[in-house]
Amino acid sequence: FPQKRIALFGSTGSIGTQALEVIAANPDKFTAEVLTAHSNDELLVRQALQFHPNIVVIGDDKKYAKVKAALAATDVKVFAGEQALEEVAAMDCYDMMLAAIVGFAGLRPTLKALEIGKAIALANKETLVVAGDIVMQKAVEHRAPVIPVDSEHSAIFQCLVGETRNRIEKIVLTASGGPFLGKKPNYLVNVKRDHALQHPNWNMGAKITIDSATLMNKGLEMIEAKWLFNLKPEQIEVLVHPQSIIHSMVMFEDGSIKAQMGLPDMKLPIQYAMAFPGRIPNDFPRYDFRKPSQLSFEEPDVKTFRNLTLATDALFKGGNLPCVLNAANEIAVYAFLRNRIGFLDMTDLIEKTMEAIPFIEHPTLEEYFESDAEARNFAASAIKL
Ligand code: NDP
Ligand code: MG
Numbered sequence: 001f002p003q004k005r006i007a008l009f010g011s012t013g014s015i016g017t018q019a020l021e022v023i024a025a026n027p028d029k030f031t032a033e034v035l036t037a038h039s040n041d042e043l044l045v046r047q048a049l050q051f052h053p054n055i056v057v058i059g060d061d062k063k064y065a066k067v068k069a070a071l072a073a074t075d076v077k078v079f080a081g082e083q084a085l086e087e088v089a090a091m092d093c094y095d096m097m098l099a100a101i102v103g104f105a106g107l108r109p110t111l112k113a114l115e116i117g118k119a120i121a122l123a124n125k126e127t128l129v130v131a132g133d134i135v136m137q138k139a140v141e142h143r144a145p146v147i148p149v150d151s152e153h154s155a156i157f158q159c160l161v162g163e164t165r166n167r168i169e170k171i172v173l174t175a176s177g178g179p180f181l182g183k184k185p186n187y188l189v190n191v192k193r194d195h196a197l198q199h200p201n202w203n204m205g206a207k208i209t210i211d212s213a214t215l216m217n218k219g220l221e222m223i224e225a226k227w228l229f230n231l232k233p234e235q236i237e238v239l240v241h242p243q244s245i246i247h248s249m250v251m252f253e254d255g256s257i258k259a260q261m262g263l264p265d266m267k268l269p270i271q272y273a274m275a276f277p278g279r280i281p282n283d284f285p286r287y288d289f290r291k292p293s294q295l296s297f298e299e300p301d302v303k304t305f306r307n308l309t310l311a312t313d314a315l316f317k318g319g320n321l322p323c324v325l326n327a328a329n330e331i332a333v334y335a336f337l338r339n340r341i342g343f344l345d346m347t348d349l350i351e352k353t354m355e356a357i358p359f360i361e362h363p364t365l366e367e368y369f370e371s372d373a374e375a376r377n378f379a380a381s382a383i384k385l
Helices: 014-025 040-049 062-072 082-089 103-113 126-141 152-158 206-215 217-228 267-275 305-316 321-337 345-355 366-381
Strands: 004-009 030-037 054-057 077-080 096-099 119-122 146-148 167-177 236-240 247-253 258-262
Touching: 004 082, 004 103, 014 030, 014 096, 014 267, 030 040, 030 082, 040 054, 040 062, 040 103, 054 062, 054 082, 054 096, 054 103, 054 152, 062 077, 077 082, 077 305, 082 103, 096 103, 096 267, 103 119, 103 126, 103 321, 119 126, 119 267, 126 217, 126 321, 126 366, 146 152, 146 217, 146 267, 146 321, 152 167, 152 217, 152 267, 167 217, 206 217, 206 321, 206 345, 217 236, 217 305, 217 321, 305 321, 305 345, 321 366, 345 366
Parallel strands: 004 030, 004 096, 030 054, 054 077, 096 119, 119 146, 167 236
Antiparallel strands: 167 247, 247 258
């Protein structure tokens, strides 16, 4: 197992900090070569002092001087600004990028890494939702492996080891259902941010926690799965499984089903992606089949959680529609987090934006960027942000 140099893009986030725990537990296997943050300069500095990376990037350039001063006694190189994220991604100083920036902002650095053939451990699902065809095309062209970190996709990836992808009949993405499982619109209309931020099974960043409460997360994951595993939309199913023990399943053309299971803990898929094609022993808690427990399954309530319907529509129609859906969703979630719109308003805003932005069947990368910007502008002005 040669030591892998990891570039952690989004090291201060929920995924980033858990990846650093994995690195700290396996110093002979991994080093943190690059760390990047957006605004959390204090945590970035603490991480740099602990892990001695070659490079750190602080996205917010107003914080450059502070970070530089705090690391003056070290030989860590400090960069700042959005452009620096791309420049560092394009440097041949690491073996694998952990793409753990949240949202559309993660797309450009990941494209740069792919262009120099770097392996990607992909947490940032928005990258594939926005421009999955171009991202996967670049990966093939530059022979850059893309290993999923998202737990459902890690599950499917693990089920497919040793299998031929064209033998897949369908995949089943499991969904916890989030904190509002079983609730109806008359309840959801009054839901506030702090309540929506309480997820029953996972402790995650704010954006994905809201996406889990609205089921948009599962919608984004359907689109992510389409690109990762080269599937037809009709091969992708969603099933609510509140215990989050089965992380997803694959049914093959002979009817055989494989599932990957375990306690919900993101460190496992993070570690798996970083160690692939190997596995690493650890002391994470184990699921115990002998303890009384029940694994249950139900259909998602797509009438109440209409985001899943909108995302399914984007999945089937393709083109720039998933990109528009994603942009409108990012605006909606941030507005909801700032108490500017209600829980159900998020869906209405996304739907309106999807209707407003002109459809492009085969967008270029530039057209994806334009559709993203147009959708953001439309959504932001619709709610007077
Ligand atoms: P967090 O919000 O916890 O962390 C996001 C990270 O990205 C932080 O390091 C943040 O920096 C940085 N960041 C935020 N905005 C920008 C920007 N505009 N430019 C550059 N960097 C930025 O998110 P999570 O860790 O929860 O999620 C990261 C990604 O992984 C998301 O795409 C999510 O969907 C996916 N994912 C997460 C899971 C989880 O369990 N958390 C599970 C599956 C997928 P700073 O903190 O300094 O502002
Ligand atoms: Mg997931």
